[in-house]
Structure formats: structure tokens, C-alpha cells
Amino acid sequence: SCDIATGMLTGSSVAYTRQDAPAGSVAVIKVGDKEINAFNAVMTPDGLNFDKASKDNEAAMKKEVSAAVKAAGYPAKADEAQMNKPMMVLILFILVLYVTMVYGPIAAMLVELFPTRIRYTSMSLPYHIGNGWFGGLLPTISFSLVAFKGDIYYGLWYPIVIALITAVIGALFVRETKDNDIYAAD
Known part of the structure; x- marks a missing residue:
């Protein structure tokens, strides 16, 4: 019940x-x-x-x-007249811009991080685990958190914590790759 x-x-x-x-x-x-x-x-x-x-x-x-x-005064649905649609489009554009700004350096870093003979697997595996598992489970885990707590914003803790973990691991364990020879044969 x-x-x-x-x-x-x-x-x-x-x-x-x-x-x-x-x-x-x-x-x-x-x-x-x-x-x-x-x-x-x-x-x-x-x-x-x-x-x-x-x-x-x-x-x-x-x-x-x-x-x-x-x-009790709770609206049945959102009032579209109060939505600032141009601002919503602008915010979504900025978020997509941020993603594209991050993807270029990530792709370059992953190429430089791994030797040629294992590069494809080494690039694909962490990228797809990150996007598939952490990103793919985001709706399920966030909704579970919202249902558990009853606060529609409580589900934001999942992406925030994942982003913080990623930043800490990246800062502590990922080495600088700018001087790596990407054409080196192993």
C-alpha cells in the first residue's frame, strides 16, 4: 500500500x-x-x-x-503561459554546448592515454560504461530517490555525486597525456 x-x-x-x-x-x-x-x-x-x-x-x-x-490548491498541470520558452531553449542550448566543449578534450585525452594496440578497447570500455551504466541508470535511480524522499529535487543528488566522484578520480588518478606519442608501436 x-x-x-x-x-x-x-x-x-x-x-x-x-x-x-x-x-x-x-x-x-x-x-x-x-x-x-x-x-x-x-x-x-x-x-x-x-x-x-x-x-x-x-x-x-x-x-x-x-x-x-x-x-488544496495544487495545479493539475504546469501553466504554459508562465513558462519562459526562449529561456528554456537558451538553457538547453548552453547545456548542450557544455557537453560538446567537454567531449572534444575527452576524446583527445583517451587517444593519448592508451597505447595503439589496445586503444580502441581502452577508449570504448570506460566511455560506454560511464555513459551506459551511470548515464543510463540516471532516470531509474533519480526517480527512486524522488519516490523515497518525496522531494522532486532529491533525485539531483545522483548526478551531482557521480560528477564529484569523477572529478576526484580524474584529479587524483588520471595522468597528464599531452607529451605521449600516440603513434608509438608497442
Whole structure:
């Protein structure tokens, strides 16, 4: 019931705080002075979906939570009239520019870092582990952190910590490569 409640609140982009309750009790969502009881779902035999009664309970609970959140003054969706679209495009352009500014030196450094006979594998492996695992798991881990804490900004800790770890490892363990002979045969 707790996962159903947090999933419903997170999916609605509602900030919340979690409070411990006695083990085995059903989760309760409090919006202002309104209390909404969650439910314990029953899964289908394949274990992938709710059964019919649980789906009905979920729909009723979602309707009740939406009404309570709306009554509390929380907007149903973002007001597009208040969005500064040119500024959003500018910020995205700057972020993409930063990525391109970093990629050129990274590619050059990786070429200089490894000898010719292992260069392709040595460049590919760390680059794709970094992008695939750390970058690919970013949405999953960030959403998990948000669901755990109830704060939509709490998920930013994952990329910040990864960036700090990368900076520390780079500063302490990656050697200078500018004088390496990239054509040297091993």
C-alpha cells in the first residue's frame, strides 16, 4: 500500500513526506485535513498486474487523491503561459554546448592515454560504461530517490555525486597525456 501511495503521489508530481506507521498497516495519504486510505493490491497470477478489484480501487483512489490535491490548491498541470520558452531553449542550448566543449578534450585525452594496440578497447570500455551504466541508470535511480524522499529535487543528488566522484578520480588518478606519442608501436 505504501508503494501504491508513493507511486501515485510521485506520478502526480506532488511533493510529500513519509512518516513511519506500524508494520502491516495500510498507508494513509494526508492532504490538508483530508485522509485517503491506500489499499493492499492483489496481483494477477502472472504477478505483473493488479487484479480487477485492485484496478478499481486504484482508479477510485487516484480520483480521490486528485480531487484532494486540487482542493488544496495544487495545479493539475504546469501553466504554459508562465513558462519562459526562449529561456528554456537558451538553457538547453548552453547545456548542450557544455557537453560538446567537454567531449572534444575527452576524446583527445583517451587517444593519448592508451597505447595503439589496445586503444580502441581502452577508449570504448570506460566511455560506454560511464555513459551506459551511470548515464543510463540516471532516470531509474533519480526517480527512486524522488519516490523515497518525496522531494522532486532529491533525485539531483545522483548526478551531482557521480560528477564529484569523477572529478576526484580524474584529479587524483588520471595522468597528464599531452607529451605521449600516440603513434608509438608497442
